[in-house]
Amino acid sequence: MRAVVTGCAGFIGSHLCERLVADGWQVRGVDAFTPYYDVAEKEANVAGLDGERRFTLVRGDLATMTLRPLLGDADLVLHLAAQPGVRSSFGAGFARCDRDNVLVTQRLFEASLAARCRRVVVASSSSVYGDATSYPCPETAPLRPRSPYAVTKRACEDLADVYRLLGLEVVALRYFTVYGPRQRPDMAVRRLCEAVTGGPAFQLYGAGDHIRDFTHIEDAVDATVRAATATDPGSVLNVGGGEQSSMDEVIDLLGKLAGAPVPVRAGAIQHGDVRRTGELAE
Numbered sequence: 001m002r003a004v005v006t007g008c009a010g011f012i013g014s015h016l017c018e019r020l021v022a023d024g025w026q027v028r029g030v031d032a033f034t035p036y037y038d039v040a041e042k043e044a045n046v047a048g049l050d051g052e053r054r055f056t057l058v059r060g061d062l063a064t065m066t067l068r069p070l071l072g073d074a075d076l077v078l079h080l081a082a083q084p085g086v087r088s089s090f091g092a093g094f095a096r097c098d099r100d101n102v103l104v105t106q107r108l109f110e111a112s113l114a115a116r117c118r119r120v121v122v123a124s125s126s127s128v129y130g131d132a133t134s135y136p137c138p139e140t141a142p143l144r145p146r147s148p149y150a151v152t153k154r155a156c157e158d159l160a161d162v163y164r165l166l167g168l169e170v171v172a173l174r175y176f177t178v179y180g181p182r183q184r185p186d187m188a189v190r191r192l193c194e195a196v197t198g199g200p201a202f203q204l205y206g207a208g209d210h211i212r213d214f215t216h217i218e219d220a221v222d223a224t225v226r227a228a229t230a231t232d233p234g235s236v237l238n239v240g241g242g243e244q245s246s247m248d249e250v251i252d253l254l255g256k257l258a259g260a261p262v263p264v265r266a267g268a269i270q271h272g273d274v275r276r277t278g279e280l281a282e
Contacts, residue, residue, distance in 0.1 A: 002026045003228070004074045006062060006108065007081030009033060011182050012123070012175070014045035015221050016078060021054045023225070030058040030070060034100075036083065037185050045182050062104040067111035076228050077112050077120045079105065085186065086127060086273070089149035101152035102159070109163040109170070119169040121227050122160060125153045126176040126213070126240070126277045135244075137277070139174070139236045146273075157236065164235065171227045176240035176277055180217030189214070192251065196258040206269035208248040213240040213277050244277070 003020055007013040008029025020027050029046065033039050049055045058070060062081055071077065083100035085093070105122060112120050129137055130144035145151045160170040183190040188202075195202040223239040245253075255261045 001076065001229075002072075002074045003028070003076045003078055004071055005029045005078045005080065006104075007031060007079075007123075008057065009042040009046045010080060011045070011180075011184055011187075012178060012217065012220055012224075013080040014049075014182060015180075015217050016080065016224055017046070017049060017055060019221050019225060021049065021052055024054070026054050028056045028058060028070070028072070028074065030060055030062065031081070032061045033059060034083075036085070041182075041185075062108060063099055067107060068115060071111055071115040071117060074115070075118050077108065077117050078224065078228060079108055079120060079122045082123060084149070084184065086147040086149045089147055089152070094148045097149055097152050101149075102155045105156040106159050109159060109168060113163060113166055113168045117168075119171065119228065120160075121171045121173060121224060122156060124157055124172045124174045124236075125150065126174050126238070128154045128157065128174060129277070132277075137238070139234075139238055160235070170235065171233050172236045173224060173227055173239050174236065175220055176213040176215050176238065178215045178217055178220045178239075182217075188247070189250070192254050192262055195264070196254055196260065196262045201263035201265040202251070203267050204247065204251075204264050205267050205273060206247075208251065209246050210269075210273065211244045211246050211277070213242070213244050214250070215239060215241040240277075 003025055005013055005017050005027055008017050009031040017027050017029050033042050046057060081104060083097045089097040127147060127150035128143045128145050129141055130146040132141050143154050145154050157172050160172050164170055179189040192202050219241065220239055227233045227237060251262050251264060
């Protein structure tokens with residue numbers, strides 16, 4: 001199989017590329033290496049693929065580059081490139097979020113349709129649910145985004161609906177709080193681990209009773225590969241661990257594992273934060 005992976009130097013993207021290459025796929029990865037966080041970290045994420053004959057790295061901006069040569073004869077497109085960050089999507093940050101999420105996704109759908117790619121798997125987010133009306137939260141739950149970032153993810157799903165009508169097969173994956181090696185510096189589990197190993201105190205937004213469905217990176221990658229290869233995966237899928245924990249519980253667990261309490265600095269709840277996420281467990 002031949003696949004194009006966008007955002008290949010990111011957290012999920014780099015793990016996905018390694019999995020596909022290990023499975024024998026031919027992978028063309030593309031990344032803009034934007035300075036949202038240290039570019040050196042992104043370069044380190046794909047360093048393990050350097051020299052791998054089944055992997056090709058393309059540096060480029062999907063908002064401006066010509067996409068047809070990038071897609072080539074790819075069977076599948078796995079679209080993980082995006083501007084992340086709920087809090088940073090407010091104010092002036094929305095312009096970049098809109099560009100890198102909505103515009104890029106629309107361009108990629110157009111190019112994939114023209115190239116006759118068999119399927120596009122696109123990364124969405126559990127943030128499209130906002131504060132859900134009930135839990136667990138199935139894919140049929142109403143979408144109530146509470147941040148500009150979540151609005152862009154919902155817009156990408158709406159675009160997927162449009163291009164499905166034109167004949168493009170698209171699967172949208174709503175990831176729930178993915179954690180593991182290579183997490184971005186702004187993500188909670190990484191900041192917690194750094195805090196308990198001598199780094200800055202963990203900034204806790206709110207009372208600590210907000211609940212998340214934490215999903216290990218290996219499970220997220222496995223779900224992505226299954227969505228790419230299944231005969232009929234469906235149009236929208238939740239990707240979650242199936243069990244929810246409060247931030248207080250996670251902080252307590254990490255403290256016990258480390259043998260010392262996690263230093264925590266309390267702060268106010270932030271715009272766009274939701275009280276709970278929780279997907280429909282099987």
